[in-house]
Structure formats: C-alpha cells, structure tokens
Amino acid sequence: MENITLRVKIKLSAKVASTSEGISGYVMVNDDIIDKYVFTQSGDWEKEFDYDFKDGSYVIGFTVQGKSDRDTVVDNNNNIVDDTLVTFEHLEIDEIEITELFEREALFYDLQGNPVADVMKNIGFNGSYTFKFNIPFYEWLLSKV
Secondary structure: OOOOOEEEEEEEEEEEEOOOOOEEEEEEEOOEEEEEEEEOOOEEEEEEEEEEEOOEEEEEEEEEEOOOHHHEEEOOOOOEEEEOEEEEEEEEEOOEEOHHHHHHHOEEEOOOOOEEEOOOOEEOOOEEEEEEEEEOHHHHHHHHO
C-alpha cells in the first residue's frame, strides 16, 4: 500500500502572562521547527500552519526557553505574586478541536529531555510541552474516544 502524504492544518493558541523582557521558544513537528517566537508582553498567542504528514507517529512540541529567576516575582514569604506563564487554550488538528485530549495526554519535559509532568496546562519554566498522535488522524482519534 502506498504511503500517501496528507496536508493537515494545525492551530495552537495560548495566553501569555509575561513579567519578562522576552522568553523565546519554538513550535515543532517531530524534528522540524515550524516557527520561532519571542514573548515580550502579556496577551494572546496563536499559530496556524499546514504540515505534510505521511502515515506514522508524530509529536507536536511547544518549547519555552530563556526564563530565569527574575521572571518570577515573590513576596517576603517566598509566595509567587507574579510570574511569566504560557497557558495553553486551544489545539485543533484538521479542523477538529482536541484541546481536552491535548490537556489529558500532553507531556512536559525540561530542556534536558527529563519528564517533569504528565498533566500540565501552564508552562512556568523552561521546557517542552509535547503531544503525540498518529496519522491517519481520524483512526487515531477514534481510538481515543
């Protein structure tokens, strides 16, 4: 059977709360960097792109880097009063909204590749938020229902 290439649209969105002069990062599909970014202020972030997939396993990765201790403001009792965070709001693959599945199955790794958390919606430190899925997407999605 022929391995057909499918062009699939991916949409990601997040809210950024930034106390930083700019944390940076990138969006990847497997080892392909799709977009690089720098967050310099709070607000909404959205990325939409088309990607050519063949049958197989894929990982969408969203990496945050460059955050330092100065990006987290604490009071005299060491309670966090302000922080630089990226909060995921939405993931859509091939015009199907799968945010709930994304939140349930995404994994977070530090920049050295060590697992940090298996359920996370806010990224408050340097690392990669990853989500694995398969193509054909609809067959994979049905297996998750």
